[in-house]
Amino acid sequence: MYNSRKKHLEEIPTEITPIWKCSNDECSGWMRDNFTFSAQPSCPHCNSSMVKGEKELQTIVNLSPTSMK
Numbered sequence: 375m376y377n378s379r380k381k382h383l384e385e386i387p388t389e390i391t392p393i394w395k396c397s398n399d400e401c402s403g404w405m406r407d408n409f410t411f412s413a414q415p416s417c418p419h420c421n422s423s424m425v426k427g428e429k430e431l432q433t434i435v436n437l438s439p440t441s442m443k
């Protein structure tokens with residue numbers, strides 16, 4: 375007898391996204407580059423300087439109200 379498997383969850387698209395990450399090894403703080411308006415952001419957790427990097431993140435679907443026409 376088989377238990378019917380739960381439907382496979384819809385795959386969430388991901389993409390390699392530019393981010394800033396905290397230069398402090400003891401801190402896991404990071405932020406998306408496109409959410410940063412400073413040329414050299416500092417970590418919101420420990421205020422250390424941040425370094426550029428990249429991370430595989432869920433794609434943000436930009437829901438613009440102008441597309442609802």
Ligand SMILES: [Zn+2]
Pocket residue numbers: 396397398401402403417418419420421422
């Ligand atoms: Zn930090």
